[in-house]
Amino acid sequence: MWLPVAVFLAVCIFIVLVRLFLGPTQPDRLVGLDTLNTIVVVTMVILGVAFKEVIYIDVGIVYALLSFVTTLFIAKYIEKGKF
């Protein structure tokens, strides 16, 4: 029941990844990265429910917080041209 959902979300991740490679400007790539991070967190939760392993969901929580910090730093870099 849950594994096809994870596969579907993985397909969505690949579609977003195409935008991350194509993106004409820097903010385009950053938008792609942000979308990809959110879908990856949801996929980790779904995989954790599918295999009944809590550790996958913990990985998802830490990934969400770290990717938030990453996005803020890249946005600051795009804004000012330096850190």
Next chain:
Amino acid sequence: MILNVITYICIAIGCFFNMLAAVGLHRFPDVYTRLHAGTKCTTFGSIFLIVAVVIQSVSVWVAEGLSSPQSILTLHAVIALVAILLTNPTSAHAIGRAAHRSGVKPARAVVDDLEKEKP
């Protein structure tokens, strides 16, 4: 049985909105509209997917009681949802501000009132 039906409906809504986010990143013309598609749709879709997880564990609770291992899993899933709900709009705001200040214009824009507000 009714809980299973509700779970499937929530999964369908969540998958549909995540797919809309992925497609919208390719269909929209510039950064700001892509931000609109990519951020809001994934937040809404992940809300519904994790609500589906919670409803499915409610059906487990009805069968086995609250002390089943599903309880810890559901609690952590809700914490992950809270993390997404707190961080996703904030990072979208940061990306939009950074894109405007780095000089990226909206496609087919005529008037840019935010330009006057620049310090």
